[in-house]
Amino acid sequence: MRKAILLLALIIFLTGCTQVKESMREAVDENDTTPYQVSVDSDMSLSDVGDWLNENGLVASKGAFMSYMSEEGLDGKLQPGEYTITKAMSLKEIAEMITKVPEVASTVRLTIPEGRENREIAKIFEEAGMFSAEEFLKALKEESFNYDFLDGLDRQYGYEGYLFPDTYEFYTDSTPRDVIEKMLDNFDHRFTQQMRDDAREKGMSIDDVVRLASIIEREGADHDEFSIISSVFHNRMSIDMKLQSCATVQYIIEERKVNLTYEEMAIDSPFNTYVIEGLPPSAIANPGLVALEAAIYPDDTEYFYFVAKGDGENTHYFAETYEEHQMNVEKSGDL
Secondary structure (H helix, E strand, O other), X not given: OHHHXXXXXXHHHHHHHHHHHHHOOOOOOOOOOOOEEEEEXXXXXXXXXXXXXXXXXXXXXHHHHHHXXXXXXXXXXXXXXXXXXXXXXXXXXXXXXXXXXXXXXXXXXXXXXXXXXXXXXXXXXXXXXXXXXXXXXXHHHHOOOOOHHHOOOOHHHOOOOOOOOOEEEEEOOOOHHHHHHHHHHHHHHHOOHHHHHHHHHOOOOHHHHHHHHHHHHHHOOOHHHHHHHHHHHHHHHHOOOOOOOHHHHHHHHOOOOOOOOHHHHOOOOOOOOOOOOOOOOOOOOEOOHHHHHHHHOOOOOOOOEEEEOOOOOOOEEEEOOHHHHHHHHHHHOOO
């Protein structure tokens, strides 16, 4: 009988211990969601974390915390990081949070070629499976970014011209805003202070440079010719002569035709440089560094005309007079 009584007492004691142990692992106050911020550094021990949790009343006791971590095999798996913990969290929830190994985000490497329009860049991201072209174009018109070179720009054009062409490494879960900001950061870095100062001395705003560079980028193919093409447009603007760039019409019709019709060249649009004088209201593509530099530093020429040679080399004939230009047109076969 005595043994039975002792056995019963032991069972009651162990049951009580188990219940106490389990209660110490529950949330201190499941209704208290006041956030406590803790920064776990790589040199902090589990004991240090236990002290902080206990001092802030986030666990029933340091002992309960240390015991749980040991029993679950988590005492050597503390992960450095910034954590938000509340009294409404159980020991299990706290332990899982501070020992969870961060997932390594996958990345995608994408090349944004020079001279692409925003709509074309949007398709690159869509085809990479990051987000839809529509989401990207919407973000360009609705998101705000804090860069001095964007001040005063008309948002309806979606920062056309400022998405710097380059090869990028993006996280696959990047948002359109993340991507746009990275490309704008690149523009801000590559468009140097010296370039900004030199443009200002020539009476050009950054947007003037970008708009002209986008036309140069789309008209040219051989980088060696960019500064010569730039000189043609600078010479024309100096005498209020229309730029007459086929690339601006191609931007309007969203088609890169070799030959435009007279009807297309007569389209009534602020982008049609056969109709308007000077630069269009925004860039027509996103130019690279060579085109941007060419817009600021044109060659010193007397050229007012150019036409593609049509020889497969993507180079041009340049002319000072309309008569000479007409002879070049005949040579190129561009009639």
